[in-house]
Amino acid sequence: MDKKTFLKSITLLGAGALVKPSLANGLFADENLVDWQYQTPPFTLPKLDYEFSALEPHIDALTMEIHHDKHHAAYVANLNKAVENSRFSGKDLKTIMYELTADDTAVRNNGGGHFNHSFFWKLLTPNCSKKPIGKLAKAIDIQFGSFEKFQEQFNNAAKSRFGSGWAWLSANKKTNELFISSTPNQDNPAMWNVLKEEEQGVPILALDVWEHAYYLHYQNKRPDYISAFWNVVNWEYAEQNFSS
Ligand code: MN
DSSP states (O other), X not given: OOHHHHHHHHHHHHHTTSSOOOOGGGOOOOGGGSOGGXXXXXXXXXXXXXXXXXXXXXXXXXXXXXXIIIIIHHHHHHHHHHHTTSTTTTOOHHHHHHHOBTTOHHHHHHHHHHHHHHHHHXXXXXXXXXXXXXXXXXXXXXXXXXXXHHHHHHHHHHHHOOSSEEXXXXXXTTTOOEEEEEEETTOOTTOTBTSOGGGOEEEEEEEEOSGGGTHHHHTTOHHHHHHHHTTSBOHHHHHHHHHO
């Protein structure tokens, strides 16, 4: 379909309210088709690409349901309140991450919560290849020596994060080199105005190590949850994040 025909069909459909046209990013798209990173307020809770039970036995259905429907939903609702009538209104989620400062407490906590969880759900899959693929696989070997050495370093970052937070694989903002880090609370490597320069990056892989992510099934055994994570990683999505 060429652009003219496409616009025409959108106009016709628009009358029936079947399609809600949006000019975000210069694209006409149903809101659900907009990549979560480019969502603008009001933010919505993204649907999962799989059932709550799809990641069992590694991540149990009840944990997934509460994590998505209660925890993530609360971040979305509170973020919408925080950005309303603020300098962030109308900006997309990724841009908000890049621009927020340490003083924007509510946007930092809830925007981070929405960004991190939307990202995390996409990074999980019942069809895990068990190993990285493509350019990312090569880059991991070059940067860390091997996939096993990378895993060991990532596991340590996830285990040693005290209290609530996240472990990350990111590409350095300036050099594009891969690095592993961990952040407290709902901070993430895309919060460039919050982090030290060497911690600023573009996220590729993430693991939620808040107790709400694993406590029902694993209780205090965070290391068991971390090992289980490697059985449900969506390496295709991680590869997309690296290549784009
Ligand atoms: Mn969480």
